[in-house]
Amino acid sequence: MKIMDSDIQNFVLLNTFHTRKKKLRIIFHQGNLVWDNEKPPSDKTTVPIENVISVQQNYRKTHPSETRQLNPNAFTIHYAEREKGPKWVYKNLVLKNSDPLLVTTWVKTLQTRLKEFRQRPKHVLLFVNPFGGKRNAMKIYEKYAKNLFRIAGIEVTLNVSQRKNQIKDFVISHNLDSFDSIVCVGGDGTVSELFNGLVLRECNIRGVDADDINQNLPRPRIPIGIIPGGSTDTIAYCIHGTDDTTTAVLQIIFGDTLGLDLVSVYDEHTLLSLYASTLSYGYLGDVAYHSDQYRWMGPRRYEYSGFKKLVSNRGYYGELAVYSENDGVVQDIPCHENCDKCENSKDLKMNKLGCKWQTLSGKFFMVTGANISCACSRSPKGIAPFSHLGDGMVHLVLVKHTSVLNNVRLLLRLSSNEPSIEDLPFVETLCAREFCFRAIEGNSKWNCDGEVQHQINIRAKVRCQLLTIFSRGRPRNCSVDPTCCGF
Numbered sequence: 413m414k415i416m417d418s419d420i421q422n423f424v425l426l427n428t429f430h431t432r433k434k435k436l437r438i439i440f441h442q443g444n445l446v447w448d449n450e451k452p453p454s455d456k457t458t459v460p461i462e463n464v465i466s467v468q469q470n471y472r473k474t475h476p477s478e479t480r481q482l483n484p485n486a487f488t489i490h491y492a493e494r495e496k497g498p499k500w501v502y503k504n505l506v507l508k509n510s511d512p513l514l515v516t517t518w519v520k521t522l523q524t525r526l527k528e529f530r531q532r533p534k535h536v537l538l539f540v541n542p543f544g545g546k547r548n549a550m551k552i553y554e555k556y557a558k559n560l561f562r563i564a565g566i567e568v569t570l571n572v573s574q575r576k577n578q579i580k581d582f583v584i585s586h587n588l589d590s591f592d593s594i595v596c597v598g599g600d601g602t603v604s605e606l607f608n609g610l611v612l613r614e615c616n617i618r619g620v621d622a623d624d625i626n627q628n629l630p631r632p633r634i635p636i637g638i639i640p641g642g643s644t645d646t647i648a649y650c651i652h653g654t655d656d657t658t659t660a661v662l663q664i665i666f667g668d669t670l671g672l673d674l675v676s677v678y679d680e681h682t683l684l685s686l687y688a689s690t691l692s693y694g695y696l697g698d699v700a701y702h703s704d705q706y707r708w709m710g711p712r713r714y715e716y717s718g719f720k721k722l723v724s725n726r727g728y729y730g731e732l733a734v735y736s737e738n739d740g741v742v743q744d745i746p747c748h749e750n751c752d753k754c755e756n757s758k759d760l761k762m763n764k765l766g767c768k769w770q771t772l773s774g775k776f777f778m779v780t781g782a783n784i785s786c787a788c789s790r791s792p793k794g795i796a797p798f799s800h801l802g803d804g805m806v807h808l809v810l811v812k813h814t815s816v817l818n819n820v821r822l823l824l825r826l827s828s829n830e831p832s833i834e835d836l837p838f839v840e841t842l843c844a845r846e847f848c849f850r851a852i853e854g855n856s857k858w859n860c861d862g863e864v865q866h867q868i869n870i871r872a873k874v875r876c877q878l879l880t881i882f883s884r885g886r887p888r889n890c891s892v893d894p895t896c897c898g899f
């Protein structure tokens with residue numbers, strides 16, 4: 413007899429097991445595991461099969477010198493649950509029954525269902541940057557990721573970076589055929605090394621001239637996972653809605669992906685870099701440049717340099733050309749999981765959008781091209797709260813040169829939960845698919861995903877959903893209390 417998909421969906425398992433503390437009736441039906449809770453508030457726990465990490469038969473307790481033996485009467489369901497807001501937690505449920513056949517039926521049925529998630533990673537190349545953040549990326553991996561990857565049955569090949577740009581060089585030049593995913597533990601600079609390398613690698617393979625702004629850049633075939641281990645971890649935060657490490661690890665294990673825009677930045681002749689979060693000139697450029705000398709301070713260096721640059725309140729004359737449709741007007745729609753705007757942007761044809769160039773100039777405190785909201789634990793809304801992960805646009809946030817007091821207002825807004833900075837009279841935000849900047853007077857540097865970019869006159873172009881990232885996205889209505897002042 414042929415078994416149809418609908419038969420599998422409607423298949424019901426309903427049995428009583430013993431847990432560590434009590435008897436428990438558990439049902440598996442239509443892709444959901446449901447069991448009675450031990451404690452209120454709710455009387456039932458429901459776990460969709462897509463939140464199950466693995467199902468494993470238990471081992472008998474033996475002396476370490478003896479060979480391990482399977483316990484035919486017990487198995488464990490390893491699963492994840494979303495807590496309040498964006499955070500996910502790992503949980504497990506040990507179930508025992510005196511009938512070994514019943515245990516085998518449950519284990520086999522659930523394992524068969526899990527095999528249907530073919531997108532889940534099996535062979536991961538994992539880079540650790542021991543230099544970023546609090547210099548504890550290796551500890552983060554050991555403490556939060558290693559065991560969960562083992563439970564999920566993921567084989568990990570570890571590579572600890574020895575120098576700046578080693579991750580980038582590695583992915584450009586090595587054969588990656590034996591890996592189905594790449595993960596990094598580090599901050600935004602580490603993620604940036606990884607995707608810059610991956611895109612250049614793909615250009616080399618397909619014979620695309622990456623320096624030509626008019627070329628379509630090819631999408632790397634391999635998805636990437638980001639485990640935050642840097643100072644600000646903006647990219648990880650914007651993707652998952654939190655910089656919680658376990659959440660990031662679980663998103664990789666689930667294997668669901670979303671498309672992230674990248675922005676390619678050029679001087680007159682060459683591709684300088686691709687970025688995923690911000691390209692910022694003026695205040696944030698100066699902070700990136702200055703704070704790098706105080707790396708020994710760890711994340712505190714941003715507060716120290718930020719304060720110094722804030723009171724010095726320099727202004728920078730510059731000229732911008734902005735390429736966009738609808739005069740670059742920003743729509744107040746935030747980006748969430750299953751975002752319609754990002755979904756509908758995947759196959760947009762640029763030539764059908766009716767984009768036009770507009771120019772503007774002035775004296776700025778800061779000019780920022782935000783590819784994502786740039787939210788982080790210090791700035792829960794970010795500089796561009798309505799910038800999307802995959803809509804093919806950057807939000808250009810132009811902060812005019814004004815008084816120190818106004819700069820303080822700006823930073824206080826950025827570091828609080830509400831309201832956003834957009835209604836401040838000296839702030840203007842525009843959507844753009846491409847933009848050019850030319851300095852007129854008072855040169856600064858660019859801060860490109862936290863790294864200093866010395867070339868001042870640049871052209872930038874958004875590449876819609878060029879990168880595939882492991883994440884189910886940020887949940888709706890998640891707000892987090894800021895940990896400290898904005899910068």
Ligand SMILES: Nc1ncnc2c1ncn2[C@@H]1O[C@H](COP(=O)(O)OP(=O)(O)OP(=O)(O)O)[C@@H](O)[C@H]1O
Nearest residue numbers: 544545573574575599600601602642643644645862
């Ligand atoms: N072994 C290494 N030694 C020195 N630098 C490294 C090494 N590996 C990577 N790097 C570089 O370290 C820099 C900082 O890393 P990263 O951006 O991950 O941390 P961070 O700056 O503390 O975090 P964030 O960017 O989130 O604020 C990056 O420029 C990266 O290229």
